[in-house]
Amino acid sequence: MVRPPDPAPTDPADRPATYREVFAVAEFRWLWTALLGSVIGDQLARVALAILVFDRTGSAGLSALTYALTFLPDIAGGPLLSGLADRYPRRRVMVSCDAARAVLVALMAIPGAPLWILCVLLVVVQLLSAPFQAARSAMLATVMTGDKFKAATGLSAVTNQTAQLVGFVTGGSLVAALGTSQALVLNAASFAISAVLLQLGVRERPVPIGADPMAKPSWWGSLSAGARLVWNDRKLRYLTALVCVPGFYITVEGLAAPYAAAVGGGPLAVGVLFAANPAGQVVGILLFSRVAPTRRLALMGRLAIASCAPLIFCAFEPGLWTTVALWALSGLSASYLVTAQATFVQDIPDAQRGQAIGLARTALIVSQGIGVLVAGAAADRWQPALVVAAAGVCGVAFAAGAGRGYQRA
Structure with a gap:
């Protein structure tokens, strides 16, 4: 009886990356830790602002509008500001955006600030998220290659979704316990810590060069x-x-x-x-x-x-x-x-x-x-x-x- 041939071994290139391999990359650990703090702070801030506006105005519509302002500026920021991640070193873009957002959110935490000022500051904070996210994703694709990048992207998504779940379940209770101003202070601190972590743990890389090294697109x-x-x-x-x-x-x-x-x-x-x-x-x-x-x-x-x-x-x-x-x-x-x-x-x-x-x-x-x-x-x-x-x-x-x-x- 002729023995059938052994099945072909699995192509190593088609092996899924493991999370152990992803976390073995030091730069990813810093990027992920910075992300973890930011998303938790963001969820608290969204709930805090909605509660703050509702408490001051008693208007469900204005409260919903304030919550919407945490998403709507991305519509303009995406196409208009994401290109900064291709024109300047990406770590610098991320650190600068985080530092600026830390200052702006700290200003929002000042008790008694007029609602229109809070809304303006919130819009600017959200506009800065567009170049930050673009720089982070582009940087991650440089730090991680092949299926490691897909696994790292999945971990980032899990982190965001888990923070969203925690926010749905505990956000209101935490804000009630801390107070709206204190919740915003925590959000500002999360941005500041993220900036420090990125500066310390992620290597600066030069601006990527396109097909024409001399071209500097407007x-x-x-x-x-x-x-x-x-x-x-x-x-x-x-x-x-x-x-x-x-x-x-x-x-x-x-x-x-x-x-x-x-x-x-x-x-x-x-x-x-x-x-x-x-x-x-x-x-x-x-x-x-x-x-x-x-x-x-x-x-x-x-x-x-x-x-x-x-x-x-x-x-x-x-x-x-x-x-x-x-x-x-x-x-x-x-x-x-x-x-x-x-x-x-x-x-x-x-x-x-x-x-x-x-x-x-x-x-x-x-x-x-x-x-x-x-x-x-x-x-x-x-x-x-x-x-x-x-x-x-x-x-x-x-x-x-x-x-x-x-x-x-």
Whole structure:
């Protein structure tokens, strides 16, 4: 009897990176520690500002507007300021942004500051997040290569989602215990500590050089070149589309409160519904990281579809816990987003990464904002469950097109 040949060994290049390997890189440990402090401080600050405005004005609308101001400036900051990460050394950009935000948030913590001043300071703080995030992502792609970068991106996403979960569960209680001014002081301190950690632990690197070493593109030249690069490259274009799929399943967060009311739940039900999708994403990212890199790329389109498909079953108006399971399943499949974002960054030439990252980040934020606004307006006319289901149907169609386009690019 002839013995069958041994199966071919797994290609080492297709082995998924481990988190142990990621944390073995000293610069990543400093970057991650700085991120951890900042996201915790940010969550506290968002809750503190919303409570502060509501306590002073008694207006739920102004409180919601203040919370929205922690996201809206990114729409302008992404395309307009992210190019700074390509024009100046990236560590310097990150440290400067953190130092400036520490000062601005400390000013916001002064008791009795007029609300209009708080809003102006908040807008400037959020504008600075665009060049910081662009520089951080571009720097991370330099520090980590191959699948280590994807694993590092996944860890960063898990850190952000976990901070969001902690904020949903404990943010109000912590702010109530500390006071709004003290919570803002902690946020300012987190930015200052982040600046120190980045200065001490991350090596300064020169500005990346493009195809023409003598060329120094203007602000508009950098913006238009980044837009052309993304639009003219089919893979980058469809990766951007995949990154925008959250604009459909984000509707579950925007409609959590009315949905909970419709199923007879109270404030606890709202919190559980808010937490379902982020919790699913944390689990999904950790599980998906164990899949071989090439397999992850092949699964992106299917998982993008699966991130929206569970929402369709909300049309049957299931009870609270069935809905929680569906929304968590949506989050579990949304783990594809880490691979899509990391692949996008790695496919961009280093000299243009900052600007391109800013454009993709803006596309994501705009898609989420539009999704929440449209869903909110629709929920004024139809049942929240039907609106969520409709968002699921539209999301499946959009994700199918984006996934098919990427595979054919």
